[in-house]
Amino acid sequence: MARxxxxxxxxxxxxxxxxxxxxxxxxxxxxxxxxxxxxVLPRDIxxxxxxxxxxxxxxxADLSPAIAANPFxxxxxxxxxxxxxxxxxxxxxxxxxxxxxxxxxxx
Amino acid sequence: xxxxxxxxxxxxxxxxxxxxxxxxxxxxxEAVRGFTGGAEIRPGRVTLEISPLVENGNTVPLSxxxxxxxxxxxxVRAIAVFNERNPQPHVITVHLNPRAGRxxxxxxxxxxxxxxLLAVAQFSDGSFWSDRAQVVxxxxxxxxx
Amino acid sequence: xxxLACILLLLPLCLSxxxxxxxxxxxxxxxxxxxxxxxxxxxxxxLWVLEGETLxxxxxxxxxxxxxxxxxxxxxxxxxxxxRYPAWDxxxxxxxxxxxxxxxxxxxxxGAPPLPRESEELLALTAYVARQSRGLPITxxxxxxxxxxxxxGRALYTERRGQLDLSxxxxxxxxxxxxxxxxxxxxxxxxxxxxxxxxxxSLGSLQRRLxxxxxxxxxxxxxYGALEYxxxxxxxxxxxxxMTLEAPxxxx
Numbered sequence: 481m482a483r484x485x486x487x488x489x490x491x492x493x494x495x496x497x498x499x500x501x502x503x504x505x506x507x508x509x510x511x512x513x514x515x516x517x518x519x520v521l522p523r524d525i526x527x528x529x530x531x532x533x534x535x536x537x538x539x540x541a542d543l544s545p546a547i548a549a550n551p552f553x554x555x556x557x558x559x560x561x562x563x564x565x566x567x568x569x570x571x572x573x574x575x576x577x578x579x580x581x582x583x584x585x586x587x
Numbered sequence: 588x589x590x591x592x593x594x595x596x597x598x599x600x601x602x603x604x605x606x607x608x609x610x611x612x613x614x615x616x617e618a619v620r621g622f623t624g625g626a627e628i629r630p631g632r633v634t635l636e637i638s639p640l641v642e643n644g645n646t647v648p649l650s651x652x653x654x655x656x657x658x659x660x661x662x663v664r665a666i667a668v669f670n671e672r673n674p675q676p677h678v679i680t681v682h683l684n685p686r687a688g689r690x691x692x693x694x695x696x697x698x699x700x701x702x703x704l705l706a707v708a709q710f711s712d713g714s715f716w717s718d719r720a721q722v723v724x725x726x727x728x729x730x731x732x
Numbered sequence: 733x734x735x736l737a738c739i740l741l742l743l744p745l746c747l748s749x750x751x752x753x754x755x756x757x758x759x760x761x762x763x764x765x766x767x768x769x770x771x772x773x774x775x776x777x778x779l780w781v782l783e784g785e786t787l788x789x790x791x792x793x794x795x796x797x798x799x800x801x802x803x804x805x806x807x808x809x810x811x812x813x814x815x816r817y818p819a820w821d822x823x824x825x826x827x828x829x830x831x832x833x834x835x836x837x838x839x840x841x842x843g844a845p846p847l848p849r850e851s852e853e854l855l856a857l858t859a860y861v862a863r864q865s866r867g868l869p870i871t872x873x874x875x876x877x878x879x880x881x882x883x884x885g886r887a888l889y890t891e892r893r894g895q896l897d898l899s900x901x902x903x904x905x906x907x908x909x910x911x912x913x914x915x916x917x918x919x920x921x922x923x924x925x926x927x928x929x930x931x932x933x934s935l936g937s938l939q940r941r942l943x944x945x946x947x948x949x950x951x952x953x954x955x956y957g958a959l960e961y962x963x964x965x966x967x968x969x970x971x972x973x974x975m976t977l978e979a980p981x982x983x984x
Contacts, residue, residue, distance in 0.1 A: 483782050487773035497688035505779045507933070510697075512674045533686065540682040546673050546697045548646040549933035550776040554693035558686055638764050642914065643930035643984040646776075648764045695768075725914025727984070730931055731944040 482506055484579055486567070491584045492559035500531065500539075501554045504569055504577070510545035526551055526571035533583075534563040543571075559585045610676040615669050618676040619707060622667045623715050628707055632716040635668075635706040644698040644724040653690035653708045653716070657683075663690035665709040672702035698724050754975060757918035757983055760909075765930070769982035777859060777928035777980025780852075780935045784860025787853060793844035799857070802841070806864055812871075814862040815977055818966045820875045827881045827962050831858045831926075831937055849956035855935045859926045862979035869976060870923070872969045881959070885967025888960055894951030900964075915984065921972040922965065924981020935980065938965055 487501040504526070511523025523545060531539040539555040557565075562585045568578045610618075619628070637649045655663045662685050668678040681692045690708065701723045708716050758766060768774050788799045788806050803809040814830055821828035821836070828836065831849060834857050838844045847854040872878075889900045903912070904920035911917065925938040932940075939961045946953040954960045 483779045485773055485778055485782065501773045503773060503776060503779065505776075510674065536686060537682075537684070538686045539692075541692070542680045542682075544675055544677045544679065546670060546675065546678040548695035548697050550695075550779060552693070552695045552774055552776075554650075554691075555681070556687055556689040556691060558688035560686070638762060640762070642762050642765065645933050646768070646930040648768065648774075695774075727915045727931065728913035729915060729944065729948045731947065 482569075482575075482577055484577070486579060486581065488565065488581045489559075489583065490581075491586060493587045494559060494561070494585050496559045497556050498559050498583075499554060499556050500565070500567075501552075502529075502567060503550060503552045505550055506569075506571070506575070508543075508545065508547055508549045508551060512545070522572075524572045524575075526569050526575060528570045529553055530566075530568050531555065531557070532566045532568075533557060534561070538565075559583060561585050610671055610673050612671045615671040615676040615705065618669055619667075619705065622665075622669075622680065622707060623709070626713070626715050628715040628717045630717055630719075633666075633706050633708045633718040635704060635718040635720045637704060637720050637722055639720070639722060641698060641722055641724045643727065644700070646695045647698055647722070648693070649696050649704070650693035651691065651706045651708075651718075655690045655708075655710065657685050657688055657690060659685055660711070662711045663708050664711055666690065666692060667707050667709075668696070669705045669707070670698065670702055671705075673697065673699045678704075698722060700724055754921060754972070755909075755919055756921055756923045756975060756978065758924070758978060758981065760916045760918060761984055765982055765984055769924075769978065775928065775980065775982055777926070777935055777982060780856045780859040780926070780928075781863045781980060783852070783856035784858070784863075787857050788860055792838065793842035795843065797842050799837070799842075806860060810861045810864040812865055812868055814865040814979060815868045815871050816873055818878075818881075818962050818969065819873050820877045826959065827878055827966055829939075829962050829965050830861065831855075831939075832957060832962070834858055834861065850937060850940060855926050855937065858937065859935060859980045862926060862977070865977045866979055867976060869974050870969055870972050872966070872973050878966060881963045882966045882970055884960075885963035885965070888964050889967055894946065894949035896949040898949045900945065920968065921975055922968045923972060923975050924978040924983065926979065927981040927983055930982070930984050938968075 483505040485503040492498045509524040515521045529541045538557045565581045570576050632654045634652050653663045667680040705719045817830040818827045892899045908919040943953040
């Protein structure tokens, strides 16, 4: 499991636009760099990120090797109802990680 | 005079071995056409924010925000970022809908060298808008190697 | 321009730039890099801190004893500890740095498999312990047994070395604040270690940084954990006494 840092409000007012910030540990090996032996290291990147709230996609991203190591992504979503936010990172070498957070919506 | 090896040591990691295809203004234009399907791109409504002077190309904060009410009737569907001098012209494409509330993204990117970046937003009416930024990446003297 | 040529160009100017004011490398880096360090959700070094917290509480060794089993909460028990290292080690009758102390504690008290220098686990634990001293002043111990090593550290710092025949002091004292190619030359105060270096795209220790400087002047670096490195760390901590710890810092 890769380490993940998430900054997501636990509570929000109905209709509020909240900011989601995510940082995940990953080398994002570009596929263009030589290793210690001079051979090019194979590409190993996170290719896709999705954020879904109560089963509906809010935000998705397709990443190229130009995304820095330990990818940082920040975006927004409308707090419509209390529910579960599911964040998923998928990539090369079968990388697939999911994190979930509950967001409580009031008012 | 100048030893090639020393030059290599002083170059950012991305420059070391750009094997295979390299991005170029032409390759970037081609990648952009892949995103727009050849539709016209107008400047405006998009704000691409990145430092004009970057001290290390490995991790460069970048953000894009687009003016849009983000309603069912009128919203941004996608934002894509392209570059012209990395090994590949594509940086990131994000897909949005009204549930996002705002059309924005922030991330950290890699830049092999000084170059122009282009952000293009696709609106729900099928129009494309854009912003571009010139970035200077300074060469570090003391790199590990 | 080659690095060598840059250095040669700088040398005639080197006498004027003696540091009048001590500055952390933080103060001279780009605002974007400063913002990255100060935001715990954008600072990649916090990924190691998070892992360090897990390791702190994870049972290790035959007795299944976690760090927390003896020390309790790191927030209180480890507060200020990183600010005092390197320190005198009674067991070895020698100076020891923070990573060395964690290695020793793990081997001698937990009986757990050793964590090599610069391993992800050792960096994570060191970062987690150092994080507890963030915002505190560097306070080197007033232990006279450390004085010989400090003096040795100072000698190593001012000794010319490598094919470029440069000492640490020639760049970081005499030319601090100037630029070498596109990079500002910092005063080399160890305020943020272990830190996330954008060049490394990873967290690394002060010893890794020293090693990088040594290969930079084409000198043979010491092995990780060498007493020479600990001596330089001791001297640098003394030189930075009173400056604020920032770990885990971000640097270009």
